[in-house]
Amino acid sequence: MKFIPLLCLIPLLTLPLHAQDTAEKAREMTSNLEKIESLIDKTIKELREAVEQLTRISTESDKPRDAFEDFTDQLKDYKDVQSTLAERIDHFRSIADTRFADWEKDLAKMEGDLKTISQTRMNKGKKEYADIDKKVRTIGAKLTKAVDKLQEVQTYFTTELNSASIQAAAKVTDAAKKSADDVMQTLEGMKADYRQLKADTSENSAKSKD
Numbered sequence: 001m002k003f004i005p006l007l008c009l010i011p012l013l014t015l016p017l018h019a020q021d022t023a024e025k026a027r028e029m030t031s032n033l034e035k036i037e038s039l040i041d042k043t044i045k046e047l048r049e050a051v052e053q054l055t056r057i058s059t060e061s062d063k064p065r066d067a068f069e070d071f072t073d074q075l076k077d078y079k080d081v082q083s084t085l086a087e088r089i090d091h092f093r094s095i096a097d098t099r100f101a102d103w104e105k106d107l108a109k110m111e112g113d114l115k116t117i118s119q120t121r122m123n124k125g126k127k128e129y130a131d132i133d134k135k136v137r138t139i140g141a142k143l144t145k146a147v148d149k150l151q152e153v154q155t156y157f158t159t160e161l162n163s164a165s166i167q168a169a170a171k172v173t174d175a176a177k178k179s180a181d182d183v184m185q186t187l188e189g190m191k192a193d194y195r196q197l198k199a200d201t202s203e204n205s206a207k208s209k210d
Contacts, residue, residue: 026201029099032092033198039085040191044184046078050150051180054173061163068157075150082143089136099201100126125201132193139186146183149176 053074056067103122107115153176156169166173 025099025102029095030202032095033194036088036194037191039088040187042081043085044187046081047180047184050074050078051177058166061166064161068161072154075154096129128197139190142183146179149179
C-alpha cells in the first residue's frame, strides 16, 4: 500500500479552509449591508418623529412645553441612531476592503473564461461600492448640517419658549424642517444604493442586473 507523505496533504487540507473563510467574509458583508439598511430606516423614522414634535411646538404654542420636551427627547434619539449608523458604515468599509482583497487573491488562482467573468464582476462590485461610499461621505456632511440646525432650534427654545418666540423663529424652524426633509429623501436614496450593492454581491440574491 502506497502512503502519501503528510506534507503533500497540507495543501489539500488548507484549500477548503480558505474557501470557507472567503465565503464567511462574503456572508459578513451581506449581513452588514442588511444592518445598514435597517439602521437607515430607523434613522429616517427618528428624524421624521423629531420634525413632527418640532411642528407640535408651533401648533401648541399656547402650551408648548410638552411638545418641546418631546422634541428634545426625539432629537436625542435621532442623534443616537445616526451615530450608530455612522459606526456601522465605518465598520462595513473595513469588511468591504477585506472582501475585495480576498477576491483579488482568488483571481490569481483562476484562468481563462472564469477568471475574466470573476474579474468583471469584481470590478463592477468595487466600482459600485466606491461610488456609494463617495456619496455616503457627502451625505454625512448633510446629516451633520441638519442636526446642527435642529440643535440650534432646541437651544433657542431652551432660552425662551412662548408664543412670541415661537412666532419670531417660524422661518428658521421651517428651514430646519426643510433641511430634515431633504436628509430623509437622501437617506432613502442611500438605502436603495446599499440594497443594490447587496443584490449584486450577495450569495442570497435571487437575480442581479447583468
